[in-house]
Amino acid sequence: MKLERVLVVGGGMAGLHTVRSLREKGFQGAITFLGAEQHAPYDRPPLSKAVLTGSGRATEQEVGELAFAFDFAEAEVDCRFGERAVAWAPGVVSTETGVELRYDRLVVATGSEPIRLGFGETLRTYEDAVRLRARINGGKPMAIVGAGWIGAEVATAARDAGTEVVIHEARERPLAAVFPPQVGEAMAGWYAQAGADLRCSDPVDGPPPGTDHTLVAVGARPDTRWLGEAFHRAKDGSLLVSEHLETNVPGVFAVGDVAAYRSVRYGGRHIRVEHWDNALRGPQALVPNVLDGVGAAVHDPVPYFWSEQFGRMVQYVGHHTSADRMVLRGDLAAATWSVCWLDPHGRLTAVLAVGRPRDLAQGRRLVTAAAVLDAARVADAGEALTSAVL
Ligand SMILES: Cc1cc2nc3c(=O)[nH]c(=O)nc-3n(C[C@H](O)[C@H](O)[C@H](O)COP(=O)(O)OP(=O)(O)OC[C@H]3O[C@@H](n4cnc5c(N)ncnc54)[C@H](O)[C@@H]3O)c2cc1C
Known part of the structure; x- marks a missing residue:
């Protein structure tokens, strides 16, 4: 046809x-x-x-x-x-x-x-953002439900505007479904440094008391x-x-x-x-x-995303599982660091880079190539990630 x-x-x-x-x-x-x-x-x-x-x-x-x-x-x-x-x-x-x-x-x-909870507002469209901007600049305290990517970015904007913000997170730390405890705990520290009141293990089923405005950011x-x-x-x-x-x-x-x-x-x-x-x-x-005709091309990229939160550029490439070994590059309390994941064969599966775009760029190539890396050299944040290739 x-x-x-x-x-x-x-x-x-x-x-x-x-x-x-x-x-x-x-x-x-x-x-x-x-x-x-x-x-x-x-x-x-x-x-x-x-x-x-x-x-x-x-x-x-x-x-x-x-x-x-x-x-x-x-x-x-x-x-x-x-x-x-x-x-x-x-x-x-x-x-x-x-x-x-x-x-x-x-x-x-x-x-x-956006998933809705029957109260509060959500953020997906330009109109949502304009409404939220007015709230953030209105000077009144606000609440955010969910310390995921969008929750963190909105909390950043609220603190930049000097607005008091309480973030209610059901899990024990931010992004608990995605990252291991050390990483989530480091991210929790960013909220505290910015003066955002992050409350973990705090599921809510109605508008949190004491705030006029709640943003629901639960996926x-x-x-x-x-x-x-x-x-x-x-x-x-x-x-x-x-x-x-x-x-x-x-x-x-x-x-x-x-x-x-x-x-x-x-x-x-x-x-x-x-x-x-x-x-x-x-x-x-x-x-x-x-x-x-079907079969002409395949969609199978190495996934990539970024987020900008609390003055940090956060980038992730690849896909890791709990079977992968986590190798830290740098100090999680520092302004910049990266985390790499190696599978049981030593292949690089994913990189999370905080303020380290070079690690991200090199990591993207190495994840795509399924390169096998030396874990000890990966851990040396002073050396390029590419120098750890075996
Ligand atoms: C606030 C926000 C911040 C983000 N920040 C980042 C980021 O920093 N980094 C990153 O990697 N990704 C980010 N994302 C994710 C990224 O924007 C999405 O992955 C991307 O927009 C997906 O594009 P899409 O075209 O598939 O869907 P969408 O952008 O959701 O577009 C779908 C469109 O289809 C329309 N539609 C829905 N149903 C119907 C229907 N029945 N009939 C007609 N039209 C319909 C919708 O109204 C919408 O306009 C962010 C997303 C949001 C909401």
Whole structure:
């Protein structure tokens, strides 16, 4: 069948890069781009960083500065922003305005929505960030539920504004599901140094007393309910896709936060990566599979993300498990340090770098190459990580 119509649902980063890549790779058919938000796709990481600490400009100017540069008119893309997909049937997606959009290939890029607890606000969109900025600058104490990546970044912005903030974390330390105790405890120290009141082992089930404003930052879940029952999903609701990013429904693909892709690199498991770099790279692999046939390209990058918290640049590359050996480079109480993980064969599996971008850059190459490292030399923070290769 000739490929005439591609429909991309989800006006975020993964959707935008899919549209861009379709045209860059020469697709001349019709592209429809549907997005629930009113705005053209914009970059989300600044929402918990520069937007919160910024002085604030007119909405259109500020959101325009966050937007990805792309000329939709020149690329002849039928953009339908401010319109939500509500149902799927084979070959057709229905929107909330009752329009039926037919497609030859469908790309689902509907991202994640914050998990809500029935109280407080959440942070996902530009409008959320503008509301939060006003609260942070309002001078009244605030509470944050969850000491994860977003909780830490918002606590940073609150302290920068001189706002009192209490962070309620259910686990015994920040990021307990991701990092071992020493690392989480070092991160807990950053809160204290910044004057943020971090309370661990403190689950809350209602608005914490004594604050007008609570931000709930306990994670996000994939936005897939609108698709109905035909699609195979992981437990968290993400769409299970192959290494070619195709769902179990032929001709329907998924990319970005919404997808759990089969990773050959990680033993054929399905992994969901809720980070910017994945939404950037996924479309590069996706589009050849859409245009040239499934099998044309594989999506299996080494995961990467960063966070900016309490004046520190925190970067992580790779994927470690509890079976891996942790090797520290530097002093966890210092301003900069890194942690490396080596598997039982001595292969570098992951690097967490705090203020050490060189470790991150070298680590990324070494993790990709599955390089075997000498643990004692890795531990010498004065030497380049590459010098530890055996
Ligand atoms: C505040 C914040 C800070 C972040 N900071 C970092 C960071 O520092 N580093 C990092 O690596 N990552 C960061 N991330 C994560 C990163 O932004 C995401 O991984 C990335 O945005 C995922 O892109 P996406 O296109 O898959 O999904 P999204 O960006 O979620 O976009 C999906 C879009 O689809 C729309 N949509 C949903 N349902 C429908 C529907 N039914 N019909 C039509 N449209 C729909 C949504 O409204 C949304 O606009 C941050 C995320 C947030 C929220």
